[in-house]
Amino acid sequence: MKHFGWRLVVAGSVLLAAVAGAETRPQYGGTLHIAMREAPASLDPSDQTQADSLARRNLLALIFETLVTADDRGRIHPALAVEWDAAPGDQRWQFKMRRGVSFHDGSILTAEIAASSLRTANPSWKVFAEGEFVIVERDHSDSHLPAELALTRNSIVKKNGGGNLSGTGPFYIEDWQAGKKLAIRADENHWRGRPFVDEIEIEMGKNFREQSLDLELGKADLVEVAPEQSHRESAGRRVGISQPVELVVLMFNGDAQTANEQLMRSALALSIERSSMRSVLLQGTGQTAASLLPNWISGYGFAFSSDTNLKQARHEREQARAAPNWTVGYDANDSLARLVVERVALNAKDAGIILRPTAASQADLRLARITLASADPWVALTNTAQALGMAMPKTTGDSVEDLYNAEKTLLAAHRIVPLFHLPVEYAASPLLRDWRPAPDGHWRLDEAWMAKEKP
Amino acid sequence: MGHARHRPAVRGRFVSLFLVLILALISVSGARAIDWSDPARRMAQKIVAVTGPGAVAVAVENRSSLPRKDFDAISGTLRVALESLGARPVAAELAAASVTVSLSENPQFYVWVAEIHQGTEAPAVVIVSLPRGDEARFGEESMPVSLRRTPLWAQEDRILDVAVLEEDSAPKQIAVLDAEKVAIYRQKNGKWQQEQSLAIAHVRPWPRDLRGRAIAAKDHLLDVYLPGLFCRTTTGLPLALNCRESDDPWPLAATAIAQPLGAFYSASRNFFTGALTPGVGKLTTVGKFYSAAPLPREKYMLWLFAGVDGQLHFADGVTDQSEKLGWGSDIASVKTGCWPGWLVLATGAADNGTDNLRAYEVADRDPAAVSAALDFAGEITALWTEVKGDTAIAVVRSQETGDYEAFRLAVGCSR
Numbered sequence: 001m002k003h004f005g006w007r008l009v010v011a012g013s014v015l016l017a018a019v020a021g022a023e024t025r026p027q028y029g030g031t032l033h034i035a036m037r038e039a040p041a042s043l044d045p046s047d048q049t050q051a052d053s054l055a056r057r058n059l060l061a062l063i064f065e066t067l068v069t070a071d072d073r074g075r076i077h078p079a080l081a082v083e084w085d086a087a088p089g090d091q092r093w094q095f096k097m098r099r100g101v102s103f104h105d106g107s108i109l110t111a112e113i114a115a116s117s118l119r120t121a122n123p124s125w126k127v128f129a130e131g132e133f134v135i136v137e138r139d140h141s142d143s144h145l146p147a148e149l150a151l152t153r154n155s156i157v158k159k160n161g162g163g164n165l166s167g168t169g170p171f172y173i174e175d176w177q178a179g180k181k182l183a184i185r186a187d188e189n190h191w192r193g194r195p196f197v198d199e200i201e202i203e204m205g206k207n208f209r210e211q212s213l214d215l216e217l218g219k220a221d222l223v224e225v226a227p228e229q230s231h232r233e234s235a236g237r238r239v240g241i242s243q244p245v246e247l248v249v250l251m252f253n254g255d256a257q258t259a260n261e262q263l264m265r266s267a268l269a270l271s272i273e274r275s276s277m278r279s280v281l282l283q284g285t286g287q288t289a290a291s292l293l294p295n296w297i298s299g300y301g302f303a304f305s306s307d308t309n310l311k312q313a314r315h316e317r318e319q320a321r322a323a324p325n326w327t328v329g330y331d332a333n334d335s336l337a338r339l340v341v342e343r344v345a346l347n348a349k350d351a352g353i354i355l356r357p358t359a360a361s362q363a364d365l366r367l368a369r370i371t372l373a374s375a376d377p378w379v380a381l382t383n384t385a386q387a388l389g390m391a392m393p394k395t396t397g398d399s400v401e402d403l404y405n406a407e408k409t410l411l412a413a414h415r416i417v418p419l420f421h422l423p424v425e426y427a428a429s430p431l432l433r434d435w436r437p438a439p440d441g442h443w444r445l446d447e448a449w450m451a452k453e454k455p
Numbered sequence: 456m457g458h459a460r461h462r463p464a465v466r467g468r469f470v471s472l473f474l475v476l477i478l479a480l481i482s483v484s485g486a487r488a489i490d491w492s493d494p495a496r497r498m499a500q501k502i503v504a505v506t507g508p509g510a511v512a513v514a515v516e517n518r519s520s521l522p523r524k525d526f527d528a529i530s531g532t533l534r535v536a537l538e539s540l541g542a543r544p545v546a547a548e549l550a551a552a553s554v555t556v557s558l559s560e561n562p563q564f565y566v567w568v569a570e571i572h573q574g575t576e577a578p579a580v581v582i583v584s585l586p587r588g589d590e591a592r593f594g595e596e597s598m599p600v601s602l603r604r605t606p607l608w609a610q611e612d613r614i615l616d617v618a619v620l621e622e623d624s625a626p627k628q629i630a631v632l633d634a635e636k637v638a639i640y641r642q643k644n645g646k647w648q649q650e651q652s653l654a655i656a657h658v659r660p661w662p663r664d665l666r667g668r669a670i671a672a673k674d675h676l677l678d679v680y681l682p683g684l685f686c687r688t689t690t691g692l693p694l695a696l697n698c699r700e701s702d703d704p705w706p707l708a709a710t711a712i713a714q715p716l717g718a719f720y721s722a723s724r725n726f727f728t729g730a731l732t733p734g735v736g737k738l739t740t741v742g743k744f745y746s747a748a749p750l751p752r753e754k755y756m757l758w759l760f761a762g763v764d765g766q767l768h769f770a771d772g773v774t775d776q777s778e779k780l781g782w783g784s785d786i787a788s789v790k791t792g793c794w795p796g797w798l799v800l801a802t803g804a805a806d807n808g809t810d811n812l813r814a815y816e817v818a819d820r821d822p823a824a825v826s827a828a829l830d831f832a833g834e835i836t837a838l839w840t841e842v843k844g845d846t847a848i849a850v851v852r853s854q855e856t857g858d859y860e861a862f863r864l865a866v867g868c869s870r
Contacts, residue, residue: 024745024765024783024784025664025725025726025745025763025784025785026663026664026725027763028724028725071857072562072857073562073563073857074562074563075563189660190660191660192660192663193660193661193662193663193664193665194660194662194663194723195663196663196664295518295559295561296561296562297561297562298561298566299559299560299561299564299565299566299568299584300559300566300568300580300582302518302557302559302568303557303568303570303580375562377561399582399584400561400564400566400582400584401581401582401583401584404580404582408580436808439562446663447663453765
């Protein structure tokens with residue numbers, strides 16, 4: 001046979017392809033079991049008493065939807081709004097609502113309901129309905145309003161009597177036990193089409209060890225992995241990792257009031273050995289940081305040096321006339337936070353600065369972990385500044401250089417000392433298919449499906 | 456209210472035949488023609504505004520996904536721009552200022568950062584940014600039997616199928632089917648120009664993983680098959696698209712196949728139900744399947760079905776055998792003048808999360824690969840044989856851009 005000779009050669013590559021596991025179309029059905037550490041007490045996206053954590057955003061995105069969405073590159077796409085316009089000056093925006101969308105309670109989505117929902121989430125905004133349009137008026141130019149509206153906290157919610165919430169998302173609430181368990185079912189009539197899985201059950205308040213065990217025992221299909229544990233994952237699990245989206249930062253209670261205090265804070269920042277902490281405490285995960293935004297979002301993060309300079313730290317410490325003893329607080333339930341704070345205290349001691357770690361709620365500075373709000377750098381910086389209790393500096397434009405200058409101004413206040421940018425990491429059962437987390441750490445589960453057997 | 460328009464919903468991208476040829480040539484040479492002179496000039500101006508003219512040590516680092524060729528081009532252009540403004544590049548020990556330019560990026564922009572060191576002062580930082588383009592990447596492989604692809608169309612909205620309506624040496628008129636419309640384009644002066652956009656009227660929401668077919672017809676322009684819906688164009692002008700709810704079977708075989716076969720498609724899912732008309736021999740039902748490929752034999756027709764159960768089913772009208780080959784769920788058959796008989800194209804997964812395609816010869820029930828894998832820059836979302844049977848349409852969702860790109864596939868023999 002003419003072709004016989006090389007048929008043997010290609011046979012080997014066929015085997016490799018089979019081992020790699022060829023892609024298949026999604027299958028409908030099945031229940032996806034998820035375990036998570038957080039235990040939100042409310043599913044109301046506008047409830048500001050709840051921490052705006054990634055886990056909570058992930059839950060809400062399954063049930064509720066926003067007017068627009070942002071893709072992996074921060075580009076804005078239609079969702080409940082099909083198009084939008086800005087009047088000159090970018091202060092007044094109008095969003096044309098999608099027709100034929102229903103809430104899970106069967107009622108029709110209207111511009112009035114959407115406007116009411118946005119007003120609740122943003123009391124300082126002027127939001128109203130005009131026919132099939134939602135109008136948002138800001139008191140200043142806001143070219144990033146669509147990116148802001150893509151945030152989960154701006155989800156459109158219909159509040160019914162008795163505090164029941166209704167959304168338009170791909171899943172509706174079947175069972176909600178606050179802080180313990182959430183069961184949601186696929187909406188057969190979702191405007192984007194029914195999701196592939198029938199049901200998702202989420203167990204909350206499980207620590208990393210319990211989650212890992214659940215995955216091993218087949219009780220969970222998707223669990224969280226602690227950053228410092230990411231290299232210990234056993235073979236056979238599928239691991240999904242985001243870009244670095246969590247800022248680990250030391251945060252003083254207020255701006256430095258005196259030149260002396262500025263010197264002390266600067267000396268502390270220079271004394272910290274981020275690289276060795278990353279190697280030892282984080283097992284090489286994440287990135288050392290001296291900026292608020294990670295480099296993948298800003299493109300300039302490396303221009304803020306995170307190098308240790310003990311000599312300069314000692315010099316600045318010696319220049320300071322008075323050296324206060326600071327307490328540095330951490331979350332008692334966060335073992336990584338405790339380790340980092342203890343290490344920072346040791347570094348500070350080398351520079352002659354006294355730091356006393358404490359799990360008490362009152363401290364001179366605290367270790368905070370802030371999940372960035374968006375892949376849009378302006379929205380991310382604005383929301384991070386808010387989370388840190390700082391006002392976003394005024395800027396003259398919206399170029400990357402303007403963004404850099406805004407971030408530089410925030411850092412120059414000596415109120416915060418960025419330490420790391422950490423990714424979020426998940427481990428998944430081989431049954432969970434067509435799933436990988438978004439770069440910003442979102443689950444992206446409505447396109448995932450459950451295989452009936454392991455590949 | 457005078458609003459500045461932000462219309463994000465549909466961003467069609469015309470791919471002219473000329474551009475296709477250029478891109479193909481570019482991919483062969485590995486080169487990409489981007490003019491970096493403007494951002495390089497802006498960066499040089501910003502640097503010189505800080506350093507002033509004179510001796511400057513310049514280092515350029517690549518922290519981006521830009522390939523070496525672009526990095527070299529930018530470095531060279533930047534140095535020339537600096538010199539033209541009086542900043543003379545010298546060795547570090549002779550320089551009054553040293554500048555490190557980092558070519559970085561974020562999701563939407565290339566970000567060039569210059570850190571300028573002068574004396575013991577903290578470095579000054581200046582930044583130039585420019586939007587990142589969506590660069591298409593088209594590869595070529597040279598193997599005994601090769602799969603060749605021709606880019607037809609790309610757009611942000613999911614492409615379900617593309618029908619080539621008119622062609623000579625290259626497609627002259629195409630119909631692009633997506634969830635909401637059929638858009639018809641014609642080549643004019645080397646560019647695709649839209650002739651008409653025909654909206655698809657549907658009441659029920661589409662299922663996820665939406666699939667559909669656009670098939671050129673003989674007595675009218677086009678038939679369109681979608682889950683629970685059938686549409687056909689009118690015969691006269693102006694063209695219109697009439698749609699009705701329907702569970703009519705979708706044609707599975709190209710017109711080149713003498714024995715047509717239809718299959719019923721689930722209105723709310725992403726697979727064929729398994730009911731066939733008129734059937735394969737005595738067989739009128741098979742298991743649920745995603746795709747099918749006919750292989751004409753001398754005295755019968757062998758049908759391959761990529762089942763929802765992950766198995767490949769071989770049906771010849773008498774027997775129905777199945778085998779787990781690890782293929783993907785999309786298969787199509789094509790004939791080529793340089794191979795005896797028809798070949799099956801099957802999707803597969805590459806290691807990096809993207810998909811590929813490979814051609815197989817199926818002697819008896821024993822598939823053997825006859826081409827190397829043709830890699831795509833994302834997931835293959837559709838694969839259909841064209842009506843004449845000698846080419847197929849593949850639609851790929853680019854992992855990098857998220858856009859959908861439709862390709863025409865042909866089997867080429869290089870020896």
